[in-house]
Amino acid sequence: GAVVSQHPSWVICKSGTSVKIECRSLDFQATTMFWYRQFPKQSLMLMATSNEGSKATYEQGVEKDKFLINHASLTLSTLTVTSAHPEDSSFYICSARGLAFYEQYFGPGTRLTVT
Amino acid sequence: KNQVEQSPQSLIILEGKNCTLQCNYTVSPFSNLRWYKQDTGRGPVSLTIMTFSENTKSNGRYTATLDADTKQSSLHITASQLSDSASYICVVRTDKLIFGTGTRLQVFP
Numbered sequence A: 001g002a003v004v005s006q007h008p009s010w011v012i013c014k015s016g017t018s019v020k021i022e023c024r025s026l027d028f029q030a031t032t033m034f035w036y037r038q039f040p041k042q043s044l045m046l047m048a049t050s051n052e053g054s055k056a057t058y059e060q061g062v063e064k065d066k067f068l069i070n071h072a073s074l075t076l077s078t079l080t081v082t083s084a085h086p087e088d089s090s091f092y093i094c095s096a097r098g099l100a101f102y103e104q105y106f107g108p109g110t111r112l113t114v115t
Numbered sequence B: 001k002n003q004v005e006q007s008p009q010s011l012i013i014l015e016g017k018n019c020t021l022q023c024n025y026t027v028s029p030f031s032n033l034r035w036y037k038q039d040t041g042r043g044p045v046s047l048t049i050m051t052f053s054e055n056t057k058s059n060g061r062y063t064a065t066l067d068a069d070t071k072q073s074s075l076h077i078t079a080s081q082l083s084d085s086a087s088y089i090c091v092v093r094t095d096k097l098i099f100g101t102g103t104r105l106q107v108f109p
Helices: none
Strands: A004-007 A010-013 A019-025 A030-038 A045-051 A067-073 A076-081 A090-098 A110-114 B003-007 B010-014 B019-026 B032-038 B045-051 B056-059 B062-067 B072-077 B086-093 B097-099 B103-108
Touching (some): A004 A090, A010 A019, A019 A030, A019 A090, A019 A110, A030 A067, A045 A067, A076 A090, B003 B086, B010 B019, B019 B032, B019 B086, B019 B103, B032 B072, B045 B056, B045 B062
Parallel strands (some): B010 B103
Antiparallel strands (some): A004 A019, A019 A076, A030 A045, A030 A090, A090 A110, B003 B019, B032 B086, B056 B062, B062 B072, B086 B103
């Protein structure tokens, strides 16, 4: 089956610094990638959708200058949290979908803690 | 407004017992309904996907049902195992995925 990986699996950073999270589709070409955020005991909330080679489309209320998304290749998307603050601490999950896929495959998630 | 509601919020059962989780949705237009299992600190893993015309779909000990008329779905887990302890999320696809808040299942020995 299709496999999506994320790196790192967890990261701790100081307030004001930037953190980059990678999402890779290991055995298929992901034409579309999705970034979600999940707070404790809550459901996944879509942050943005990106198509390879295009600018990401952000959901209402998500600051595009704070959460920079790059989808430069068919197997890699990155999410950079700029000037992170403690309220950005969350579980970030990416998801990928290929051109011929009916299914959207999720990565294992990245736990971000901002101190 | 597109919404997916799940019940119960949490459930505790003994190993070997069966359980049923519920999902009600108000989503339009409807494309398909999925059940995911999410272990703590992990991403969701797909259990079943059902389209409008499918009433039942099984995946091992997991059986999902869909009533498109009443806009209800259920996930039945048979002979529960300790490894079934997780959150189970009902997700309905329209132009995007609409996530339910999940049911937290704990299976005790």
